[in-house]
Amino acid sequence: MLTLGIVNTYDRIKVLDAHYRAIARAAPICYAFGFSLALFDFPFRMTADELVDYVADKTTIGESGKFLRLLHEKRKLFVFDLPKKGFQAQFGTVVVTSSKPEDKHSITPEALVNEILRHNRSFLLLIGLGHKGLPKHLFKMASHHLDITGNGVSLETCTAIGCIPAYLMGLVHAESRKTVSWGN
Secondary structure (H helix, E strand, O other): OEEEEEEEOOOOOOOOHHHHHHHHHHHHHHHHHOOEEEEEOOOOOOOHHHHHHHHHHHOOHHHHHHHHHHHHHOOOEEEEOOOOOOOOHHHOEEEEEOOOOOHHHEEOHHHHHHHHHHHOOOEEEEEEEOOOOOOHHHHHHOOEEEOOOOOOOOOOHHHHHHHHHHHHHHHHHHHHHHOOOOOO
8 A cells, every 4th residue: 555645744723725735636646546645733623524525615626625535435535643653554664755865764766666566565655745844753753765856856745746656656557567478
């Protein structure tokens, strides 16, 4: 299982446009590429059903919540407080996404895809929502740090939300095609 985890670093009390717009943008990406969506530390005090309705009511992005609703129906939408000691085990290995990965934890997109395909491992890919990026203590909680660009280029949150799943699944599909034997 691959999960895109969005960590709110904006206001944790007041709901901002950025909160529900990022969720609405992430849902079709997750749905299209087979990812689950996990939201951490968002200021919503509502059930998942209420959250889906709220987002659908607030924006037309993602076909007015259609893909968020589909993720929820498929049990691929999760809402949590930010864990203090460790992320939920069902998500697998934690990967922070950053333009400045620590060398000892750095993993390339190709190496990550190798782990997905060869070892059927699950990963939680964390993206920070807000100008501060991911909180530094999450870097210590993550086994891997991924710079999707490979060049240290910092991406805006919604750009990263689109780029990371698309790039990884592009590599997955390319690797899968290599193993297909034509003409047999």
